């Protein structure tokens with residue numbers, strides 16, 4: 001296909017129209033997204049419902065296609081409407097113009113994360129409907145707010161609502177990542193994010209003395225222990241080529257604070273860490289370890305959490321999960337090389353999994369550099385349209401699971 005054919009392709013047109021809506025943080029206005037989605041629903045002759053799980057500024061739109069056996073648990077195709085901010089000076093294309101170059105690369109914020117996926121669901125459903133297909137299970141396409149801020153105004157409260165329970169969701173698809181190679185990652189789990197701060201108090205006094213139990217000494221002890229743990233994880237990763245970053249615990253010192261002036265020993269220092277606990281880490285044991293270090297350091301240390309995600313079991317990728325088998329048979333039939341793995345960051349999938357709904361993260365963009373949250377984010381028109389075909393097969397299989 002050449003760029004003229006891409007220009008006039010119906011699905012590419014819808015996609016670019018959606019990309020031109022600047023639903024960008026810090027204050028995304030979702031009203032134009034809703035207006036666009038309402039038109040899509042009308043065009044598809046499918047009902048759309050809009051929910052407000054937290055407040056009027058953060059809607060969730062759900063377009064539904066009822067199955068032939070609507071009592072069966074439904075399929076949820078989730079995407080988020082919001083995108084992260086842009087630093088315009090770093091872009092060579094206007095970030096909300098959705099320009100396409102001669103090779104068919106479409107440039108815009110959200111081309112990868114994840115307006116592509118939301119529009120590919122719609123495109124796949126449009127093609128399936130036009131072909132006359134019908135499926136056993138109901139298919140819901142959800143378009144949520146606030147994913148990029150952690151889902152506190154979107155998916156997190158939504159899964160708790162009666163409206164969500166009424167959707168009777170049995171399985172979810174959500175975002176994955178682009179792949180610079182020919183294979184496709186598929187994500188079945190996420191690590192637990194713990195963002196924590198040690199508030200370390202100690203003997204304060206004059207800088208000319210050698211006072212016992214100073215905050216600085218305790219700080220050093222804690223820092224050493226955390227960095228040793230970090231080194232162990234680096235070694236794990238280096239010594240086993242099978243492991244990916246999502247398989248190990250990551251620990252990073254992200255903030256330090258404290259001090260009064262340079263000749264005063266301060267009463268308190270703080271050390272903040274971003275920790276992502278691997279799936280095999282026992283949370284109780286981890287916290288016990290931190291508490292042990294805090295007392296070994298001399299006590300007088302408090303631990304505060306900005307985030308402390310609970311353990312969420314992974315989605316099964318074996319014969320115990322009929323949705324996995326349906327997904328796998330679709331991708332096998334299409335000859336796709338898929339690589340099941342644990343997601344490095346966090347997505348809305350975790351809220352589904354936490355409420356007991358199996359979910360996979362999958363964005364069909366291979367041979368594409370990973371540009372999420374980066375400048376000049378793009379996707380190729382051919383990759384986008386291939387993804388629509390991939391979804392047709394996957395959705396057909398998933399929606400016909402007995």
Ligand SMILES: [Zn+2]
Nearest residue numbers: 113114147175
């Ligand atoms: Zn995303």
